[in-house]
Each structure stands twice: as structure tokens, then as C-alpha cells.
Amino acid sequence: MPGITREEVAHLGRLSRLELKDEELDHFAGQLDEIIGAVARVSEVAGEDVPPTSHPLPLTNVMRPDVVRPSLTPQQALSGAPAQEQQRFKVPQILGEE
Amino acid sequence: MADLTRLTAAETAAAIASGEASAVEVTQAHLDRIAAVDEKVHAFLHVDTDGALGAAEAVDAKRAKGEELGPLAGVPLALKDIFTTEGVPTTVGSKILEGWIPPYDATLTKRLKHAGVVILGKTNMDEFAMGSSTENSAYGPTGNPWDLTRIPGGSGGGSAAALASFQAPLAIGTDTGGSIRQPAAVTGTVGVKPTYGGVSRYGMVAFSSSLDQGGPCARTVLDAALLHQTIAGHDPMDSTSIDAPVPPVVEAARNGDVRGLRVGVVKEFAGEGYQAGVMQRFTESVELLRELGAEVVEVSCPSFTYALAAYYVIAPSECSSNLARFDGLRYGLRVADDGTHSAEEVTALTREAGFGPEVKRRIMLGTYALSSGYYDAYYGSAQKVRTLITRDFQRAFGDVDVLVSPTTPTTAFPIGERADDPMAMYLADLCTIPANLAGNAAMSLPCGLAPEDGLPVGLQIIAPAMADDRLYRVGAAVEAGFVERWGHPLLEEAPAL
Numbered sequence: 001m002p003g004i005t006r007e008e009v010a011h012l013g014r015l016s017r018l019e020l021k022d023e024e025l026d027h028f029a030g031q032l033d034e035i036i037g038a039v040a041r042v043s044e045v046a047g048e049d050v051p052p053t054s055h056p057l058p059l060t061n062v063m064r065p066d067v068v069r070p071s072l073t074p075q076q077a078l079s080g081a082p083a084q085e086q087q088r089f090k091v092p093q094i095l096g097e098e
Numbered sequence: 099m100a101d102l103t104r105l106t107a108a109e110t111a112a113a114i115a116s117g118e119a120s121a122v123e124v125t126q127a128h129l130d131r132i133a134a135v136d137e138k139v140h141a142f143l144h145v146d147t148d149g150a151l152g153a154a155e156a157v158d159a160k161r162a163k164g165e166e167l168g169p170l171a172g173v174p175l176a177l178k179d180i181f182t183t184e185g186v187p188t189t190v191g192s193k194i195l196e197g198w199i200p201p202y203d204a205t206l207t208k209r210l211k212h213a214g215v216v217i218l219g220k221t222n223m224d225e226f227a228m229g230s231s232t233e234n235s236a237y238g239p240t241g242n243p244w245d246l247t248r249i250p251g252g253s254g255g256g257s258a259a260a261l262a263s264f265q266a267p268l269a270i271g272t273d274t275g276g277s278i279r280q281p282a283a284v285t286g287t288v289g290v291k292p293t294y295g296g297v298s299r300y301g302m303v304a305f306s307s308s309l310d311q312g313g314p315c316a317r318t319v320l321d322a323a324l325l326h327q328t329i330a331g332h333d334p335m336d337s338t339s340i341d342a343p344v345p346p347v348v349e350a351a352r353n354g355d356v357r358g359l360r361v362g363v364v365k366e367f368a369g370e371g372y373q374a375g376v377m378q379r380f381t382e383s384v385e386l387l388r389e390l391g392a393e394v395v396e397v398s399c400p401s402f403t404y405a406l407a408a409y410y411v412i413a414p415s416e417c418s419s420n421l422a423r424f425d426g427l428r429y430g431l432r433v434a435d436d437g438t439h440s441a442e443e444v445t446a447l448t449r450e451a452g453f454g455p456e457v458k459r460r461i462m463l464g465t466y467a468l469s470s471g472y473y474d475a476y477y478g479s480a481q482k483v484r485t486l487i488t489r490d491f492q493r494a495f496g497d498v499d500v501l502v503s504p505t506t507p508t509t510a511f512p513i514g515e516r517a518d519d520p521m522a523m524y525l526a527d528l529c530t531i532p533a534n535l536a537g538n539a540a541m542s543l544p545c546g547l548a549p550e551d552g553l554p555v556g557l558q559i560i561a562p563a564m565a566d567d568r569l570y571r572v573g574a575a576v577e578a579g580f581v582e583r584w585g586h587p588l589l590e591e592a593p594a595l
Contacts, residue, residue: 009462012466015465016449017425018462019449020458028455032459032462034521035520039407039411041407042408042479043476046479046482046486052482052484052485053482053488055338062338064334072201079199080200080201082426082430082431089427
């Protein structure tokens with residue numbers, strides 16, 4: 001079991017879209033290392049022949065009739081938006097400047 | 099009329115139906131109680147005084163017109179701040195949703211309103227329901243009414259503390275790994291995790307979708323059953339909601355006959371880490387069941403010893419995906435939107451500022467477990483363990499009708515003791531997690547005070563999926579047996595606040 005380094009925490013932070021602070025890296029490295037070490041025992045018990053369970057209920061593709069029904073108004077849907085413009089969510093720049 | 103805050107929900111509803119008390123009087127009594135004690139307890143994040151009094155007035159108006167009232171009409175309730183409430187703030191205990199006003203009601207919220215239940219406000223919780231102490235709330239911890247320096251359990255510590263401090267006779271919790279049952283155990287109250295799919299998750303902020311389950315919290319088994327009946331049942335808005343009749347929980351809670359019932363004691367839930375006083379009260383509960391005519395046997399569920407590890411792979415994996423929606427773009431917090439940062443940077447800075455340490459740990463843990471190269475060893479293996487645990491339950495339920503264990507290995511620990519020691523905190527859910535992984539129904543109810551610290555101990559009852567009524571049958575029997583022995587309900591021994 002390789003230890004979790006602060007570089008790995010920084011990488012996990014990037015994958016998780018968390019702009020971690022420097023002091024968090026060391027703190028989380030120790031804790032994640034301990035937790036990952038403890039949960040690694042899940043690989044000790046089940047053989048190849050044991051099927052995985054992803055969910056307690058054996059359900060697939062629960063559909064409803066494709067009919068129009070009442071839903072939120074645009075105003076309601078946008079009511080929690082940090083910024084909005086012309087009935088749309090206004091977001092920061094998503095493409096780099098060329 | 100005696101102190102309206104000391105009545106059970108069933109007694110309250112009867113008093114309102116008969117005209118002995120009005121719903122407004124009952125609601126006002128609870129609002130006064132909240133004003134008097136919640137500064138010390140901190141069970142509520144938001145008290146909806148106007149909404150509560152308005153709902154109570156509507157019940158009184160209905161009664162005045164001679165319309166029929168439901169079994170919980172006019173009864174006040176404390177709602178965990180994880181269910182959306184139209185026009186009333188919903189924070190999930192997180193800074194990332196501070197000030198968010200949902201534009202819609204969760205199905206559970208709708209059902210409560212439709213039943214005339216009076217929602218007093220929203221209760222404190224570990225952020226995104228991740229925790230066992232309510233210390234992970236971004237809005238400060240909640241005190242355990244038995245000893246305010248100790249944790250009320252978590253994640254639903256606010257709901258349990260509201261019940262135990264007589265701020266509400268009913269509450270709602272959610273249980274992903276024990277967040278209803280563990281707070282119930284450490285506060286001397288009753289909490290039920292219904293069968294997975296038994297209560298709609300629509301409008302319940304998602305943490306780990308294959309495990310999350312909303313359910314009733316109360317001070318008596320019958321009150322929990324009445325609330326269970328009110329919130330359960332199929333919901334077309336939740337594709338994982340079970341399309342079958344709700345098990346006859348109220349009937350079972352009024353029955354309480356365990357003669358001939360087969361009860362299995364889970365052998366694996368004992369030994370190192372289990373407090374002596376907890377085991378003593380648990381053993382007495384088992385003896386009580388035997389005296390009441392149940393047939394008690396020991397059963398072995400060897401895979402349960404891997405449940406905690408599997409849970410701390412599966413729940414973080416699902417949360418890392420579910421919490422991706424908090425991107426600072428459509429609702430909730432947004433920081434650093436000053437024209438110098440890209441959308442991706444704004445998202446990462448917002449999540450850094452809005453999430454607390456436990457949520458960050460779990461998101462990263464899940465991200466790790468789902469990464470290519472680690473997926474099979476962690477998430478894949480954990481899913482197999484889930485199969486083994488389900489098989490252990492199936493085998494056990496071939497021989498017995500219900501399983502019993504202590505709900506938690508220890509009584510309430512001091513606030514701060516495990517706050518920065520995640521592994522120690524996770525152990526609080528050792529006995530409750532297997533039922534979530536398999537989707538079974540489970541209950542915790544009080545079985546006494548531990549002699550060494552005078553704090554409440556919980557008895558856990560686990561039933562097969564869709565046999566929730568068995569919990570109430572056994573729970574009612576144990577409750578009646580203990581109340582007779584003690585001469586009063588356990589909560590009467592709680593200190594005055």
C-alpha cells in the first residue's frame with residue numbers, strides 16, 4: 001500500500017475541482033492515507049465468482065409516459081442563480097482568450 | 099391542559115381533534131420552548147414561525163368546518179435541513195448552500211404539509227449528512243440534551259436533539275450509514291431507517307444515492323409509525339421508490355406481540371470497542387424479548403466485519419459524483435467571479451470555500467477509489483462485499499424474523515473528541531451500516547442508560563426489506579416492557595435544560 005503524498009492530494013484536489021490550500025495538503029495526506037489503508041481490506045474477502053451489487057433494488061430503466069407536465073417557471077429555475085442575464089445562467093468565461 | 103410540549107404526537111393529535119387544545123396553541127407552545135432552550139441546544143438552523151403558525155391555523159380552520167383531520171394533523175415537526183422546502187432556506191449544513199431558497203418542496207415535505215403536520219423549522223446536521231456527531235455542520239455543533247458538552251450523534255443530531263429537548267414531538271432524518279439510528283441511540287429517542295426505496299428521495303439533497311433513505315424520528319414507537327405511514331409510499335418522481343403498499347407499521351406498533359417471533363443476536367456486533375454499559379443494556383434487552391415470548395438465537399454474519407470498509411469506499415464514491423453539481427454556476431455559493439478567473443477556476447475556488455473538511459475528504463476519497471488503476475481494488479471490491487453482506491442477511495433471515503444488536507458501540511462522546519480523527523468517528527456507525535448496504539429496514543429505540551456514564555443506549559432492530567412492520571412490532575414490545583420496568587419513559591430522566 002503506497003502512502004498518499006501531498007502531490008497526490010494536490011492531484012486529487014484538481015480532479016475533484018477543489019482549489020486546496022497549501023496547509024490542507026499535508027493534513028489531508030495523512031488522513032487520506034490512514035482511511036485508504038483501512039478500507040483497502042475490502043479487496044481481501046470476495047472471490048472472482050462474487051458478482052458486484054451497485055444498488056439494493058433490482059430496477060432498470062424506470063420510465064414515465066412522455067407527456068408534458070407542470071414544471072418550474074424560468075424565473076423559479078433561475079431563482080438561486082449567482083448571476084443571470086436574459087433568462088439564462090450567467091457564468092464566467094469558459095474558453096481561454098485567444 | 100398539561101405542558102403541551104411533553105405530549106406524544108398521538109396524544110397531541112387526539113387533543114387537537116377533540117378540541118382540548120388548538121393546533122395554534124400546540125405550535126405556539128413549541129415555538130416558546132424553542133425560544134427558551136435552543137440557544138443552548140442549537141437543534142435548529144432555521145425556525146419558520148410564520149409558516150408554522152399558518153399551517154396550524156389551517157388545521158384549526160379545517161376542524162372548525164367539521165372536516166376530517168389526519169392522524170397527525172396539527173402536530174409540530176422538526177425537519178432535517180436536507181429536504182427542500184419551498185420558500186424556506188435549505189442549507190444541508192453547508193456554506194455552499196447558505197441562503198439558498200428552494201423553488202420547490204421535496205415529496206416528503208409535500209406529504210407532511212398535506213397531512214397537516216406543522217413544520218417548525220429546519221434542523222442542524224453534519225454537512226451533506228457526512229458525519230456521526232453534527233460537528234461537521236458549517237453552522238456550529240448541536241448539544242446532546244442529556245449533556246450539552248456531548249455530541250447528539252449525526253448526521254441528524256439536530257432532529258434527535260429537538261426531540262430529546264421537547265422542542266418537537268416528531269422529526270425527520272435521513273440515514274445513509276446510521277444518521278437516523280445513531281442520533282436516536284445517543285439521545286434516548288426512536289429512529290427508523292425504512293426499507294431502501296420506502297420513502298421518496300425526491301427533493302432530498304443527495305449524498306450517496308444507493309444508500310440514502312429518509313425516515314421518521316420520534317419519542318415513541320407509535321409516533322414513529324404514524325409518521326412513517328404519513329411519509330412513505332410510491333412516488334413517481336423518484337425512480338428508486340418502491341411501487342408497493344406501505345407495510346402495516348401503525349398496526350404493528352399497536353400490536354407489540356412478540357410471542358413466537360424468532361430474534362437473532364448478531365454475534366459479530368460485540369467485543370473490542372464496545373462499551374461495557376452498552377453491552378449490559380443490550381443483554382437486558384435480549385432477556386426482555388425472551389421474557390416476552392420471543393425465541394432468541396445467536397446468528398453469525400461474518401461479512402459484516404467488512405461493512406465499514408465497504409461503506410467508506412461506496413459512500414465517498416457516490417458522493418464524489420453527486421456533489422459535482424455544486425459548481426457555483428447555477429445555484430448556491432459563487433466566489434472569485436471577478437473577471438480574472440475562468441469558469442473552471444471559479445468552480446474550484448467556490449468548492450474550496452464552500453465545502454468543509456469532511457466533505458472534501460470524502461470527495462477526494464471517492465475520486466481516488468473511482469480512478470482508473472484503483473477502481474477494481476476499491477470500488478469493485480466494495481461492491482462485491484455488498485453482495486456478501488446481502489447474502490449474510492438473506493441467510494440470517496431464513497432462520498430468524500429480525501436481528502438485534504446495540505445501535506452504537508458507545509454512548510455519546512464529548513464534542514471535540516473525534517472531530518479531527520476521521521477513522522475514530524467512522525466507528526460510530528459500525529453496527530448501522532450493514533442495513534444500508536443491503537437496503538433493509540432498521541430501528542433504534544432506547545434500552546436504558548449506561549451505568550458508567552448515565553447516558554442513553556440504543557437497541558437496534560433490523561428486518562428484511564419491506565418488512566418494516568416487524569420493527570414496530572418488536573419495538574413496541576420492548577418499549578412497553580422497559581417503560582413498565584422503569585415506571586416512566588426514559589426521557590423523563592433527562593436533565594432540565
